[in-house]
Amino acid sequence: MSHTPFILASYLISTAVLLWAALAPVFNKRGLLQQLKARQARMDKTQ
Amino acid sequence: MNQEKSSVSLSGVFFALLRRDLLLAFRRRTELLFPVIFLLVVVSLFPLGIGPGPQLLARIAPGVIWIAALLATVISLDGLFRSDFEDGTLEQFVISGHPLTLISLAKICAHWLVAGLPIVLLCPLLALWMNLPVESLGVLMLTLALGTPVLSLIGSIGVGLTISLKRGGQLLSLLVFPLYVPILIIATAAVMAASDGLPYTQFLGLLTAGLITSVTLAPFAAAAALKISLS
Amino acid sequence: MTTETAIKNKPRKNALVMFIHKMGSPPWFYNFSGKLVPWLWAIFCSLAAWALYLGLFKAPADYLQGESFRIMYLHVPSAWMSMMIYTSMAIMGFIALVWRIRIVEVLAMCSAPVGAAFTLVALASGSLWGRPTWGTYWVWDARLTSELVLLFLYLGVIGLYNAIDEPRKAARAACLLAIVGAVNLPIIHYSVKWWNTLHQGSSIGTSGNSIHPSMLWPLLYMAIAFKLYYGANLLSRARLKLLKQDHRKRWVQDLLAKENQ
Numbered sequence: 001m002s003h004t005p006f007i008l009a010s011y012l013i014s015t016a017v018l019l020w021a022a023l024a025p026v027f028n029k030r031g032l033l034q035q036l037k038a039r040q041a042r043m044d045k046t047q
Numbered sequence: 048m049n050q051e052k053s054s055v056s057l058s059g060v061f062f063a064l065l066r067r068d069l070l071l072a073f074r075r076r077t078e079l080l081f082p083v084i085f086l087l088v089v090v091s092l093f094p095l096g097i098g099p100g101p102q103l104l105a106r107i108a109p110g111v112i113w114i115a116a117l118l119a120t121v122i123s124l125d126g127l128f129r130s131d132f133e134d135g136t137l138e139q140f141v142i143s144g145h146p147l148t149l150i151s152l153a154k155i156c157a158h159w160l161v162a163g164l165p166i167v168l169l170c171p172l173l174a175l176w177m178n179l180p181v182e183s184l185g186v187l188m189l190t191l192a193l194g195t196p197v198l199s200l201i202g203s204i205g206v207g208l209t210i211s212l213k214r215g216g217q218l219l220s221l222l223v224f225p226l227y228v229p230i231l232i233i234a235t236a237a238v239m240a241a242s243d244g245l246p247y248t249q250f251l252g253l254l255t256a257g258l259i260t261s262v263t264l265a266p267f268a269a270a271a272a273l274k275i276s277l278s
Numbered sequence: 279m280t281t282e283t284a285i286k287n288k289p290r291k292n293a294l295v296m297f298i299h300k301m302g303s304p305p306w307f308y309n310f311s312g313k314l315v316p317w318l319w320a321i322f323c324s325l326a327a328w329a330l331y332l333g334l335f336k337a338p339a340d341y342l343q344g345e346s347f348r349i350m351y352l353h354v355p356s357a358w359m360s361m362m363i364y365t366s367m368a369i370m371g372f373i374a375l376v377w378r379i380r381i382v383e384v385l386a387m388c389s390a391p392v393g394a395a396f397t398l399v400a401l402a403s404g405s406l407w408g409r410p411t412w413g414t415y416w417v418w419d420a421r422l423t424s425e426l427v428l429l430f431l432y433l434g435v436i437g438l439y440n441a442i443d444e445p446r447k448a449a450r451a452a453c454l455l456a457i458v459g460a461v462n463l464p465i466i467h468y469s470v471k472w473w474n475t476l477h478q479g480s481s482i483g484t485s486g487n488s489i490h491p492s493m494l495w496p497l498l499y500m501a502i503a504f505k506l507y508y509g510a511n512l513l514s515r516a517r518l519k520l521l522k523q524d525h526r527k528r529w530v531q532d533l534l535a536k537e538n539q
Contacts, residue, residue: 025518029521
């Protein structure tokens with residue numbers, strides 16, 4: 001039985017999980033900054 | 048306010064609380080039966096699901112009975128602090144000046160007497176259903192007697208942490224089951240060793256050590272958890 | 279004593295103590311870690327690339343296992359990281375509970391998802407390693423079972439933290455849970471290990487024998503690389519959480535204003 005698909009699969013899954021864990025804060029931060037800017041814009045409008 | 052020395056001794060506090068909780072539990076006698084019925088139903092589901100083959104049942108009996116005991120304990124754990132939390136008595140306990148650790152220990156003892164002891168007493172019936180060999184029945188009862196208090200003790204920490212949540216009960220099982228793994232492993236190993244005629248006293252020793260450790264340490268953690276939840 | 283001599287005789291503060299003290303302030307921590315994070319990522323990427331090159335292409339195939347042992351370069355370091363992160367989470371949790379330092383609470387809570395990710399990697403890679411070597415995808419061997427229980431412990435901490443509304447109370451509760459889990463972790467680990475030998479007879483160890491240096495060095499490099507990954511990921515998550523928690527405070531408003539320019 002060839003071992004290559006298993007090696008490949010494990011490296012792919014691991015890269016995917018670690019990449020997702022590393023990028024999640026980046027995307028969340030962009031979303032948060034957008035939210036905060038929108039909120040700030042609304043507050044500036046009312047004042 | 049709490050400057051003067053309390054007129055009640057520590058053991059007075061402990062027994063007063065124990066009596067109070069037992070009294071409250073026995074006022075709702077039907078509610079005492081729920082975990083018991085749950086235990087009986089769960090154990091009877093296994094033969095129904097797996098098939099009545101006596102040898103297979105005998106082999107899985109210790110695990111099944113112990114897992115059912117775990118599930119029944121977790122179900123009954125939520126009531127440990129819940130009613131006191133809801134009517135504000137728990138906060139009164141915290142500010143009462145008596146050690147919250149002792150109060151927790153008293154409530155856990157009451158909980159075990161009401162929820163854990165029935166499991167130990169029902170054990171012969173469950174062993175009969177699961178076709179457990181008679182030689183290991185005594186060991187099974189002993190492991191349950193030593194282990195169910197530990198389940199109550201460790202579970203109380205989880206209850207303390209989740210008491211302020213609305214769906215605390217669901218999260219409680221997730222929190223507490225990984226901590227139950229060692230007890231499950233050692234207890235079932237003891238019973239299986241007894242079934243095979245092998246020495247089992249070392250497992251009972253480990254369970255006893257676990258019980259002593261839990262009795263001394265768990266109430267502190269439960270008290271800390273309650274203080275965090277009530278803050 | 280005149281003011282001048284008093285000032286001259288004032289004891290000099292230890293630089294390390296000052297540094298740790300400053301790190302407790304959210305804006306200072308945010309700025310400092312912001313400078314640190316890109317470096318950590320850069321060193322992680324280069325070290326991991328080098329380690330994987332050595333491990334995948336330069337190391338020879340294993341005598342017993344063939345090529346599949348190369349999964350070890352993922353499985354073993356991630357398993358080590360999953361344990362190390364839980365330990366550091368518990369230590370930070372202890373410091374946070376006793377000294378009530380908010381930054382430490384934030385760091386402890388941000389460690390949990392990273393640790394859970396490493397545990398997932400360890401489980402997946404272990405499972406895929408098991409198929410060619412032992413024949414099945416899942417086997418209840420001591421390491422995999424311990425990792426599974428560890429994953430449940432992580433999920434419990436994350437779940438409890440997300441279930442409580444008030445952030446500081448949630449962090450304190452989850453920290454207490456992490457400490458309780460950490461105390462139980464050695465017990466769980468040894469009981470599972472022993473349970474496994476009980477039921478499986480001979481141990482299915484992979485590295486009971488001495489390991490060849492050309493196989494060992496990539497493993498150690500990967501272990502160090504993963505620690506850098508943890509540092510970078512933890513700091514970026516902590517920065518995000520501080521922004522979220524402090525979004526009403528002055529330093530965040532100033533930061534946003536500066537970014538808008």
